[in-house]
Amino acid sequence: MNSEVLPSAYLSLFNALKDKPKSLYFKGNLELLSYPKVAIIGSRKMSVYTKNCVLELATTLKNAGVCVVSGGALGVDINAALGSLPLHIGIFANGLKHIYPRTNEKLIKEIYAKGLALSENEDAYMPQGFDFLLRNRLIIALSEAVVIAQAHLQSGSMQSARLSLQMQKPLFVLPQRLEESLGTNLLLQDKKANLIADFRTFAAHFGRVKEESYEDEFLQFCQKGVSVEQALQKYGEKVYEYELEGKIAIDGIWIRLLK
Template sequence: MNLVQEKIVELESMKNYPKQLFFSGNLELLKKTKISIVGSRKPSKYSRLLTHKIASTLSKNGVCVVSGGAMGIDAIAHKSAGEENTISVLPCGINIKYPSINKNLLEGIEKSGLLLSQFEKDFRATPWSFVVRNEVVVALGDVLVVIEAELKSGSMRSIEIALKMGKEIFVIPHRVGESEGTNELLKLGKAKAIYDVDEFVSRFASSEVLEKKVDDFIEFCQTNPTYDEALKIFPQRVFEAELNGDINIQNGRVLPS
């Protein structure tokens, strides 16, 4: 746990630049294009799937994902981006892995990615420290993506911060009666909807166009292997591809979508 010595340009958009900012991990991630992702601690299955797809696609295209290390959307965003390509901003001292349910995730990010905090060692999270944390999360990203939020949720505080900073806000479209906070933003024209993940990511990708690289896994799926065969050769990719909708499982066989 060390103090960040150099000024972070993105944080100059905050009401008050942090008097101190502690870190543990890879500061090089601060030099990358960054997108902040926040949302409900109890997301719907739809929100979980979209969070995974957006965060993983951003990461694959060289974009670092920033979030707050909380349960729900935050944790999914960090995991989907990969511990080596995500920044978690904490509402407590870096030595306290809060919430404890995310302890392993936060330790992995500390080892491979980057943890940031304005708080001294041993400081425990308080209601006001979450607001302080949220401001840093929002400031670091080029834009703010809000996956799911009710009208009186903590995510709405992040939205207020983003609006004051003049940040663009993106949300995913929800059905009427769901995620009323983000639906209200769309209604008022204060946010833009993400209808196509690849199109959204292409705005921030390290290359001008999303490259359609040859994918050994997808090529393998063209042969319609059994599910067991796919799991044996590509154990990690099968689950990810199912979540992303890249493959379908029919009668025990894997079919590309």
């Protein structure tokens, strides 16, 4: 199914740009454009720690009614989508007829079906190197704030950080260990970015965070992070029942809360 042309009224969402798009193509739910929006972008080669943080942050934002915006790339981008669907907007450098990168095909199709996909390029277009930076300017312009989850000093994510500052978008980073994310640590040192010390507090700036309730013993057990094996030993088939009910997600060997 071909993409559709985004109604021109929505282009005002990109007024922060000097080179505003003349047209955009979309697949999915246009209602997401009316939600509060936060961008999460970062390294394709992220650490396990960053992956877990991105999943938790994206899920926390979703549960607060905040839409996460990202670029569908490997690493941080696609995990931001995994944690936030269906409240996710993916902005792509390629035309939407093509799935790129192919590694993310399953989740990108979920963005098309359950979230919202946008592209500045016609369906058949295959991206060039410069298109990814052009895409990033759209991600930043559309969002109320930008989170750089992990970044090397010389990287597209750091170029996105500079774009965020030029557009006067609030810039945030995750707490990182020394030598693991030199770019975000430098942004923090130079007072160009704010630290996210608590995901719920951060989400409350943009949406409505529900009061936590741990009356459910199983969910309370999973809240601090447990493996599937630990949960199965203690609760048996309840693990899979809760997964089917959408209360938890199983990511590899780990359990992640969804509600």
